[in-house]
Amino acid sequence: MKTILVPIDHTPAAEHTLAYANKLAVRWPAEVVLLYCHQPDAAAGEPAAVLLAQEQRLRGLVERLRYQQLTRQNGRRIQYRYRVLAGCLHDHVQAEAAACAADLVVMGLAHIDCGQQEAPGNHAAAITALVGCPVLVVPAGRRTLPNRLVFSADFDALNLHLLPRLSGLANAFPGPLDLVQFYPRTARPRRRQLKQALGRAAAQLTWPTITEHLVEDEAPLEGVSEYCARTLAQLLIIAPANTAQLLRYFDLCYTQTQAYHTQIPVLVLQATEQPAADTCCEHCHERLAQEATAARLAAYRAAHWV
CATH class of the missing domain: 3.40.50.620 (HUPs)
Incomplete structure (x- = not known):
């Protein structure tokens, strides 16, 4: 079965992203894996309890949207998995995309990460650089699936x-x-x-x-x-x-x-990186790939936030 990974937050624009992913999951068909990364707050209580509360909130959103904008029969056809993690999205998305063998990442154009809002598109570009599958960037607003x-x-x-x-x-x-x-x-x-x-x-x-x-x-x-x-x-x-x-x-x-x-x-479509010409073995190539990923993360974290 195909898998759609949907990084999500609790902003109004995220509802449009999830609604679009829902329609796509019915058409394809595909399983939807929801990834919510929560910045821990020491005053909010035990981390495990906070994450559980966030997951319940996410499940409530899913149940509302799946029947609000889809027929009941189509809504029941979608299978969901939930991943609620502590930290920032860019720290987890690469491992989560690999773990669920995502065929597609569906995310909003303006996505809040680490409690800060980056300029439109910068966040999407950073996430695209971290995952190996195609990334669908969906701007805010309701829209039908494409036919052109x-x-x-x-x-x-x-x-x-x-x-x-x-x-x-x-x-x-x-x-x-x-x-x-x-x-x-x-x-x-x-x-x-x-x-x-x-x-x-x-x-x-x-x-x-x-x-x-x-x-x-x-x-x-x-x-x-x-x-x-x-x-x-x-x-x-x-x-x-x-x-x-x-x-x-x-x-x-x-x-x-x-x-x-x-x-x-x-x-x-993320261009596939070619092995460096001076790698002597697969181990060296893997090491250089890890170093390249670390460099991209460092560049992302050093980006100017607005």
């Missing part, structure tokens, strides 16, 4: 090993899929090469209806937002090459101006 999808990437440089994992989500997100490759004017001589790269990517995907598009645009991010608005896309799929590129999608200027791509769910 856009996948925008640099397909000429895209690692095709990411695409089988994306194809595993085809039943969760059925509908026409547009593959969109943006390129600058200076890349006109490479149009044939880019078209071939689009074809190779399409051949790896299992959606029944796939359309390939080459679009000349000097500003790909603005271009994809306009493209999604023009085609009324309800889900944007991206495969950023690095965290900085991912953060650009959720830049404050786009969220404040309510750019179209910040108003629809964004599915992020």
Whole structure:
């Protein structure tokens, strides 16, 4: 059975995230694992009792939402697991995603962690860097499941090993899929090469209806937002090459101006890290991977909170 990991808090926006995950779990179908991380408070009482109270509160929210926005029959079909832990989400999400073998993480665009609110998208980008599965970032607000999808990437440089994992989500997100490759004017001589790269990517995907598009645009991010608005896309799929590129999608200027791509769910494919060339054995590769994870966590904790 498929598994959806949903990091959640008790903010109003989190209800919309859970409601979206519920609909997705019914359609796919999938089990939902709810992960709530609670910052301990010495004045609140015994930690075990506090965590138990938080779990009961979470169960009450789940029972209300599963029948409030779904039919009773569909609500009963969803299987839930609860993980209520002390500490911050970024300290636990990697291990929890691995433990439940998550196929997808569904989280809100603005998620409170450690009792502090980070700039929109920064938190989502940090969590995406910590888990190995695709991450679906859902902005606040009620919305239906998508039936029109856009996948925008640099397909000429895209690692095709990411695409089988994306194809595993085809039943969760059925509908026409547009593959969109943006390129600058200076890349006109490479149009044939880019078209071939689009074809190779399409051949790896299992959606029944796939359309390939080459679009000349000097500003790909603005271009994809306009493209999604023009085609009324309800889900944007991206495969950023690095965290900085991912953060650009959720830049404050786009969220404040309510750019179209910040108003629809964004599915992020995390690029698979390749083994370093100078690793002499699997043990060394594992050690370097752990060091890289620790470095990402350190960078996350050093981020400016607003």
